Amino acid sequence: MDDRQSDADKLSIRCPGCSQRFKVGPELMDRMVECGTCEHRFRVNDEVVVRQKRFYPGERRDRGLDQFSRIPKGRELATNFQTAHYVQEPIHTPVAGTSPLRLIFGLVAVTAVVLVLMLLAFGGKPGGMLDGATQSKRLMLAAFTAVIAWVFLLAANPGARIRATIGALLASGLLLSFPFLFTEGDTPKSQDSGNLVVNPVVPPERDEPHDPTYGALKKELGYEQVEREIERYKSSPELAGKSAAGIWLRGMQGYHRLQIRDYIIRSTGADPESHIYPRTPDYLMVVSGVSQDLSELARLCERFGEVKRVIDDLRVIEVAVDNESFKEGPLDKLTNRDNPSFYEMNRRELESIDLERGRNAVVRLADAEPKLYRKDIVARMLQLMKEGDVRMQDQICRALIVWAEPEDGSVPAVRAALAKLPPKGGEVPESMVKFLATSKDQEAIPLVDALWVADHNRWEELYGNFxxxxxxxxxxxxxxxxxxxxxxxxxxxxxxxxxxxxxxxxxxxxxxxxxxxxxxxxxxxxxxxx
Incomplete structure (x- = not known):
């Protein structure tokens, strides 16, 4: 209300130069002003003030005035309206996102088909999941997977059942064709029983005296893998000096096979691809790339069982596995130095083919006073020195500082292990050099001198102890x-x-x-x- 009243008090003027209208206050009357549009200066007086004459309706004839309503209206205007006609709206296909559950169903179907196809293609290799599975069993697996894929594809595509069925038929064709395309390992073989009952070792009756070719024994062993490996080493000049052998593991529980395989490979330097095959109720390990003769290999097998016989003609060793040797002793007796069985139990742990059990026994004995089985324990530690890694060698040297005796062979063994380690790189355990320095081994001085030259700050104190x-x-x-x-x-x-x-x-x-x-x-x- 204040603004309207103030506008009414203002003067309406027109610029003489550009005819632009402005409103100014009455205090500018008879004063010079400047136009904001054309910058023309003029004086505000009656000549530039715009005077508008008031008029009443009906005094002027102006068609523009008819647009404003008049109260009261003189007459009603007749107006004809036409109905608007619109084009029929097109039918749009509803757009909606796929639910997460349907996406999961589709992903499960595709993943199952791909995994089973890979299993059918590569699972028949030696040691694979389908090694020894017959073709009928593989077809059953493929058919079952096809049905599962069809169900999940229909659940993932409820609005496109024809397309889902076509996809299921294509997946079924692939699945059912793979058992015919990939036939490796489909020869029936014995299955791993997987139970915890020790199979009794009963020496079967052989027909070797009447059959010089060992036909029945070869059939029972599945000797083809051993024979094939032996022929491969014979026919390859670059593999001269090495051969293959078979270890018939009688009565072995299945979950011990990895320990035996690692132990044989570690002790003989055999090919890491050496594999253990199931033979009901036993196992056959094909050891590839060994340079030792069968007698030495048999001596290694005595660590985990009893060697029944050595068949030189077939290069096969029959071993009755002692599954009790794989069981770790009671922890309370292994850790309690006051227990009378402490030294006996830890000595047995050192004899285990499991390096981790031997490592734990070395750590426990390193802080114990050498009272019992000193020579046996030191002898076994020196064997582990050759089999173990740098970490185990470090722990063994810590224990030898306490357990070793003069002229027991520990100094040459530690020196030989030190000679195999590079002087640079920080891999040499300090306990190894400390043991040699404590023994004042003169032959190890050049080795430690090389360490001191490579890193004099680290080895100065131990080097000076010589x-x-x-x-x-x-x-x-x-x-x-x-x-x-x-x-x-x-x-x-x-x-x-x-x-x-x-x-x-x-x-x-x-x-x-x-x-x-x-x-x-x-x-x-x-x-x-x-």
């Missing part, structure tokens, strides 16, 4: 050594050097920095004091 025998090697590196290595060498000579080290140290003191000069001076003082 005594005066390191003096000549340290002096041989002194002239060409870097300043940091010279400081280490000066400390070693100060600890183990003799009078022949003094001229070398005095010669190096001439051009040495302040820190090195201090170490050289201390070394010379220590040598002269001795």
């Amino acid at each position: 005594g005066p025998a390191i003096e000549d090697l340290v002096l041989s590196h002194f002239d060409k050594a870097a300043p940091s290595m010279k400081r280490s060498a000066a400390r070693l000579l100060g600890k183990n050097g003799s009078a022949k080290s003094i001229p070398v140290l005095e010669a190096a003191r001439a051009g040495a920095d302040a820190e090195l000069s201090v170490f050289i001076e201390r070394a010379i003082t220590a040598i002269q004091a001795r």
Whole structure:
């Protein structure tokens, strides 16, 4: 209301230059103003003020005024309206997202078909899931998968059943054709019983005296795999010196086969592809790429069973597996040093072919006082030194510091293990060098000297524990050594050097920095004091 009233009080003026209308306040009367449009300056007076004359309806004839309603209306205007005609709206196909449940059904159907196709194609290889499964069983698997895929495809496509059925028929054709295309391993073989009952080992009656070709034994063993491997090594000149052998594992429980396989491969250096095949109720391991003779291989088999016989003509060893040897002892007896069975139980753990059980026994014995079975335990640790990795060698050396005795063969074994490790890379266990330094092994000094040259900060203290025998090697590196290595060498000579080290140290003191000069001076003082 205030704005309308203020507009009524304003003057309406027209610019003489561009005829643009403006409203200004009455206080600008008789004053100069400037047009905001054309920037023309003029004075606000009666000449530029626009005067509008009021009029009443009916005083002017203007058709534009007829558009405004008049109260009261004089007459009603007759207006004819036409009905609008619209084109019929087209029928649109409803668009809606697929439900997550239908997507899951489709994914399950496709995944099942793909997995079973891969299983039918590659599962018949030696040791595969379908190795030994007959063609009829594979067809049953394919038919069952086809039915499952058809059901899930129909559930995933309720509005397109024809398309789902066509897809199910295509998947069924692929599934049912694979057992005929991939026939590897479809020869009937014995199935793994998988039970926990130890199969009794009853030596069957053989017809070897009447059959020099061992026909019945070959048939029972499924000897084809062994024979094929032996022929492969005979016919390949590049594989000279190696051959294959079979280990007939009688009465073995199925879940022990991986331990036996790893143990044979680790102990003989055989081909990692050596495989164990099921033979009801036993197993046959085909060991490929072994250079040992059958007698040595049989001696290794005594660790997990009793060797019944060695068949040289077939290169087969028959072993009655002792499944009790795979059972770990009671934990309370294995960890309690006051228990009378502590040493006996841990010695048995060391004899296990399972490296993890042997590793745990080594750790427990490392902190125990060597009271019982000292020679047997040390001998087994030295065998594990050859079989185990660097981590196990580290733990064994920690235990040998406590358990080893003079002239028991532990020093040469540790030295041989150290020689196989590279001096660079940080893989050498410190316990190994510490054991050799404690034993004052003179033959290991060149090996430790190489470690000290590669990393003098890490090996300086242990290297110095070897005594005066390191003096000549340290002096041989002194002239060409870097300043940091010279400081280490000066400390070693100060600890183990003799009078022949003094001229070398005095010669190096001439051009040495302040820190090195201090170490050289201390070394010379220590040598002269001795």
